Amino acid sequence: MATDERAGAARGPRSRISTRIAGIKPSATLAVDAKAKALKAEGRPVIGFGAGQPDFPTPDYVVEAAAAAVRERANHGYTAAAGLPELREAIAAKTLRDSDYPVQSSQVLVTNGGKQAVYSAFATIVDPGDEVLLLAPYWTTYPESITLAGGVPVQVTADESTGYLVTVEQLEAARTERTKVLLFNSPSNPTGAVYPRALIEEIGRWALEHGIWVITDEIYEHLVYDGVQSVSLPVVVPEMAEQTIVLNGVAKTYSMTGWRVGWMVGPQDVIKAASSYQSHLCGNVANVSQRAALAAVAGPLDAVAEMRASFDARRKKIVSMLSAIPGIECPTPEGAFYAYPSVKALLGKEIRGERPADTVALADLILREAEVAVVPGEAFGTPGYFRFSYALAEADLVEGVTRVANLLGEAR
Known part of the structure; x- marks a missing residue:
């Protein structure tokens, strides 16, 4: 056996994907958005709070x-x-x-x-x-x-x-x-x-x-x-x-x-x-x-002024609604179009026969039972939180948070 062949055998089979690329985690926000869209395509009335994308057209x-x-x-x-x-x-x-x-x-x-x-x-x-x-x-x-x-x-x-x-x-x-x-x-x-x-x-x-x-x-x-x-x-x-x-x-x-x-x-x-x-x-x-x-x-900057006014109204609405849910603490955001409430008090509670131990499991439960997509805090380095993007129509925002509130209100 040639020297280079023996060296290759000693190393074992080569990985098909480089270590550098194999170590990349897919974008959690895009993954949540894609899952919500896939469920919508199946005819399910999913409301997605995942994507950080304004719902306005380009000017x-x-x-x-x-x-x-x-x-x-x-x-x-x-x-x-x-x-x-x-x-x-x-x-x-x-x-x-x-x-x-x-x-x-x-x-x-x-x-x-x-x-x-x-x-x-x-x-x-x-x-x-x-x-x-x-x-x-x-x-x-x-x-x-x-x-x-x-x-x-x-x-x-x-x-x-x-x-x-x-x-x-x-x-x-x-x-x-x-x-x-x-x-x-x-x-x-x-x-x-x-x-x-x-x-x-x-x-x-x-x-x-x-x-x-x-x-x-x-x-x-x-x-x-x-x-x-x-x-x-x-x-x-x-x-x-x-x-x-x-x-x-x-x-x-x-x-x-x-x-x-x-x-x-x-x-x-x-x-x-x-x-x-x-x-x-x-x-x-x-x-x-x-x-x-x-x-x-x-x-x-006229277009952004109009968007900002709409986002501001939605910001106030979502903070008010999330803060009214027992077990959720939602600071008022001062910028962007995200709310980032703590849901740590809900972890381990029984909801429809399950006891989610982390926010990944709780987000999955919310998607299955309430048909609402949110991004768990694990994606942002801080388990115990959800990110809600309020860059969506206010009617959808209200309906989506209402569904979440009804589900989490069952926590015991």
């Missing part, structure tokens, strides 16, 4: 810009990997307009949606073994992106007692010599928490002192309520600009989840490196989507 003027772009020959071929120059300029102008953060177009990379921006940010600055402080509850994609990039997620958890806000003391307790990045998200998915300016400044000063990068996801920046402001960390702590990457996109603000346009804003050397990576990974984002995004970010 007409954005759709018209895309339709016009389809007919332009220039949009039929490759364009610059980093994004259309006009769009990068418009994103820089939008960043100044909305966040009071002055950046150059050379500091902008257009990506295939916010998810690619998340992964590309970690891939660009994280080396194998680098630790990333991950604020929990977290969006389900964050830890997978960190791990894919070779990083090590280090969870820092807040709960309903603090409004889901972590403290600098918690961050400092989690910091080690391997800590390179803090992943920051405000307004938060899944909790709707919005960090106040003073705490953002405190966190930014702490990161600056210890030479820690901050990747801040601001995609829900315009969806805030009760006079609350969404503040960008490098604006509050300008000295952090050279070690901060801002992530954003058109999906939530303009109801454009399917158009797949996001972006990174950061130091020029980081954006240049990320652009090189993207040139091999996928090349340019679809030109028609980029033209639509250009119309969105360069246009007015």
Whole structure:
């Protein structure tokens, strides 16, 4: 037997799937949404609170810009990997307009949606073994992106007692010599928490002192309520600009989840490196989507103002209804379009002959018995909670929570 054959035999059969990819968990939110849709297709009256997707159409003027772009020959071929120059300029102008953060177009990379921006940010600055402080509850994609990039997620958890806000003391307790990045998200998915300016400044000063990068996801920046402001960390702590990457996109603000346009804003050397990576990974984002995004970010914010007013009404309704269910504690979210109630008091209680021990089992029971789909807190790093997206019609919202209330009201 040849030497290489003996070595292969000693190693055993090769895995068909790489360890890196086999370790990825599928998106829990998309899985819940897919299951709800499949049951609906079977004729069951399932109401889904899973997907973080506005139920409004993309604004007409954005759709018209895309339709016009389809007919332009220039949009039929490759364009610059980093994004259309006009769009990068418009994103820089939008960043100044909305966040009071002055950046150059050379500091902008257009990506295939916010998810690619998340992964590309970690891939660009994280080396194998680098630790990333991950604020929990977290969006389900964050830890997978960190791990894919070779990083090590280090969870820092807040709960309903603090409004889901972590403290600098918690961050400092989690910091080690391997800590390179803090992943920051405000307004938060899944909790709707919005960090106040003073705490953002405190966190930014702490990161600056210890030479820690901050990747801040601001995609829900315009969806805030009760006079609350969404503040960008490098604006509050300008000295952090050279070690901060801002992530954003058109999906939530303009109801454009399917158009797949996001972006990174950061130091020029980081954006240049990320652009090189993207040139091999996928090349340019679809030109028609980029033209639509250009119309969105360069246009007015009237559409988001209308959506925000509707979301606000639904927010108040869902918090009121969930809080009235015995065993549920539901803080009032200040941003995004999610409620994140604690259901820990219901675990282990008997409901229709079952005693769900965790929120995965309880969510499954709710889907089977009440035909309502919710995402369990395990998907966000914090068992004992549910995420309810209130980006659905108010009639469905009321009917869905009523079904949940009726079922959980049987708990003994």
